[in-house]
Amino acid sequence: MYNKVVTIFNKYEDQTGEIYWYPHVLYGVDLIVDKAANIAKTGLDSADTAxxxxxxxxxxxxxxxxxxxxxxxxxxxxxxxxxxxxxxxxDSGDFFMEGEYPTDPVKDSDYADRLNGNGFYGYMNKRHDYVFLITTVGGPYTLIPHFEIGGK
Incomplete structure (x- = not known):
């Protein structure tokens, strides 16, 4: 428990509408991944949660x-x-991945034309396993000081 490494990518949109991702590497976190798959009408659909x-x-x-x-x-x-x-x-709209990623800010538009034009998040999700969009944020809890982040 609390032996994993993740990188959190905080999303920031500047005044011009340009999106940047700010990576932060965190050591000593607890990551629980539930691998699953749903059968959708169009075929296999990933239902991995974290x-x-x-x-x-x-x-x-x-x-x-x-x-x-x-x-x-x-x-x-x-x-x-x-x-x-x-x-x-x-925050919802941010994402995280298991493992380390360089901590230099990333300009989303630099990835707009790669792998179907879904920006940096789409690029990372297609190139790496265990990339999760943040869907829920719990905390900060005070009794046992921690945050609980849900991802899909």
Whole structure:
């Protein structure tokens, strides 16, 4: 338990409508993947789900995830662009993958023409196993300080 590594990709849209993904590598998380498949009318449809448990601790009044301060989604988006890599949030529309990914911000439009034009998330989902779109966010819980993230 709490022995996995994941990369969280926070989505940010600037004033011009350009989308950027800010990767954050987290060590010592608990990731539970339920591999499943549904039979849809058109054939096999992936129904893989994930539960991600991320611990936090308090330092100087801030909730810290690893060495990054956690901010609620709206507060995270209001930061200056050059500070987005220095904090983390969890929000629907973000995604995560098992394993490490380089932490340089990624411009979504650089991937618009790759693999059916679904942007960076589509590219990652088609190239890597265990990539999950965040569907639910629970926490921050205080009794046992952690977040519970659901993905599909």
């Amino acid at each position: 539960k991600l448990h991320i611990r936090y601790h308090i330092a100087d009044g801030n909730k810290m995830v690893g060495n990054l301060p956690w901010l609620p989604p709206k507060e995270w988006e209001q930061q200056p662009n050059d500070e987005l890599s220095e904090s983390i949030t969890f």
